[in-house]
């Protein structure tokens with residue numbers, strides 16, 4: 001019997017022992033790691049018109065042309081070439097993000113990263129490397145894992161490119177509680193260092209993070225990567241904060 005057929009039978013046996021279940025509510029599903037329809041419909045997926053550069057969703061009823069940009073991108077202030085997010089940060093996405101980030105619920109990574117791949121569908125990009133936003137070592141030791149690396153795995157696999165999780169290092173800075181957007185940009189300035197610039201030079205880099213609040217983290221990563229000679233920089237997150245206009 002060939003290895004392939006053996007593998008198929010083994011997977012069937014595993015599926016019999018551990019039937020696929022929705023990672024949120026445990027309802028039966030077709031494929032391991034997928035959400036059931038009810039849980040899927042609770043998220044506010046970004047599937048309408050959005051900024052061609054940063055993916056910011058336009059208000060309901062607004063019908064822009066295909067390359068319409070938000071005011072920030074139109075003024076050339078975005079540090080990244082493109083950004084996309086799968087859904088909006090709200091009570092539902094928060095109820096998944098917090099246990100994923102701080103409670104060890106790493107089983108959420110599969111559906112989150114698949115949703116992020118879906119969010120990139122309108123972009124014809126070909127990254128050379130996928131780079132999770134690094135954690136400071138002290139946080140990595142406390143948490144035991146970097147949630148962005150868990151998300152980056154499936155995304156790198158989808159593009160058939162390697163993950164780079166050591167070219168950029170992050171210094172430890174204590175959290176300061178609630179911050180304004182301006183304070184976030186100030187707080188993160190100078191926190192990243194490129195340890196291996198030769199791995200960055202002329203590369204198209206897809207940055208991966210779980211959530212985007214002000215965009216300060218991506219902007220600062222992009223600033224140091226461009227200084228190190230990166231060719232293009234894209235970013236993708238599971239959810240992003242969208243403030244009411």
Ligand SMILES: [Zn+2]
Nearest residue numbers: 022025036039
């Ligand atoms: Zn469910």
Ligand SMILES: [Zn+2]
Nearest residue numbers: 051054070073
């Ligand atoms: Zn934009």
